[in-house]
Amino acid sequence: MPTLDDSVLNPNENRLIMDEKNYKPHEQKKEYNRLFAKLTEEQRRVYQDIIYPFSKWLLDIGDGKINEPNDGEVEIEIPEYLLIIASEDPIHAIVHEIYGKSFAKENDPKFFKRRAILSPRNKYVDKINQYMLSQLPDVYYNCEERRYLSSDSTETSDTTVFDDMVYSQEFLNSINVSGLPKHELTLKKGAPIMLLRNIDPKGGLCNGTRLIVTQMANQVIEARIVIGNGINEKVLIPRIFVSPPDAKFPFRMRRRQFPVALSYSITITKSQGQTLEYVGLFLPKLVFTHGQLYVALSRVTTRKGLKILITNEDGTCQNKTLNVVFKEVFDNILL
Template identity: 45%
Template sequence: MIDLWVLTVGRDPFDIRKIHNFANWLLDIGEGKVGGSNDGEVIIDVPDDILINDPHDPIDSLIEFVYPSILEKINVTSYFQERAILAPKNEVVQQINDRLLALFPGDEVEYLSSDSLCQLVFVHDQFDPNLYSPDILNGLKVSGLPNHKLILKVGVPVMLLRNIDQKNGLCNGTRLQVKALGKHVIQAIIISRTNIGKQTFIPRMSLSPSGKKIPFKFQRRQFPLAVCFAMTINKSHGQSLSNVDLYLKDPVFSHG
């Protein structure tokens, strides 16, 4: 299911008509009105103007569309407020973010987490904590948890991965722009949801994964942030975005 918010105020009438036609086309696909009668499978012609036409470097095409003249807009906070590249999987999102982070000027600052096993009841009775060295824990990448290695630059957009202060707009999914990178805190400005433009400071936090895919409990002390030039489709829910590309690298409408 796709949620579509369309902002038409101040737009050219031709653009408004194109947006309405696109919205109606999406609705017709959802209601099974495109492609004629079928038994659950049908081939749909996608308009050329919404396809990525560069088979050699599709990510470069995405960047040119969503982030044109990005090197000239680094210090313009509003530039990042309503722009994002969306993809279904974290691995693809990471690939896009790494590409844009490399393009971004300035020195990289690397933050490494401190990972440790929690001294709690383990899922398996025969669990041996000695099997899980710090290197193994560092290599774990879990949805909703910052990676062991977090690389940032001043000016990049980031997303908050935990609720810190809901009253002041620091919620899971809030996007910010980095203004200063300290050893113990990161200074940033809120660029989405409530309190846009407000300066804040993000500390390191001790975090544990909430899912049950890992048969033991561990704790990661890291800044609860992730670079977010690109984000997963799930993370985009509730965001106000007007300039978006959707990167479907692999088939997404099949089982699994």
């Protein structure tokens, strides 16, 4: 049975819990009313005609109220103004829309802090990240691409000589699950990365923290924090031993690797708790869990910062996708 990492349950180490503890809804509502009272008539018309309809649409997606009645899974149509229509390469199209043509020459950390491309599955996230890394010129950053290979092993108490033969080094290297750094990690100076483990929560190095690579050595990476506590500080990230976050295997695996992943694109799950100015949602496959579509769409601060690219199996662009909301989840929520 899957088990939670202890740090997930510790409110002083889980970044999402820390963010929620700092959220004060009554004060937020009071501030909203104060600011709304200052709006001019023209600003109020803009709010009523543009901002409010978009906000209501988002809330209806979160509550599963679009195309009712439904049994928890329903196909919904995405407004045309949010769609990206790609005639050829969808990855190139969404990268161009969210990061622009000149992102490869961008060295302002705030540029990467403000945007991300989200997708429900790791394999699409990996494709986008590898595409974007390939666009970074080595000459511009005066730094060659560096490739880091992990050292993988199993706990000796969990295996026998026979197991060692079955669980070969090649097999261990091939394991790629959510929350586990890759066996082969390729980085360049200037690339955005995300932490996959808590290293120093008080210093801002929590699971989900985003950084920009500034220097690379054999056993340590230097990076600048771009979100959360310690923003703009340079930190050192060492190689550490990491195990898969849940018990998917009949043995306990250990991987010694830098606990980071490229973050031009991240999974919808990893985006929880983050606020972004520009979000691209890449959906070559449908969302598959409760509330996943709402989480992705609500990461963005404004309507104009959200773009969605939906394709079917042959790569043809679509304007409809699946929304999954099991309403019984809300039955026992105390308001």
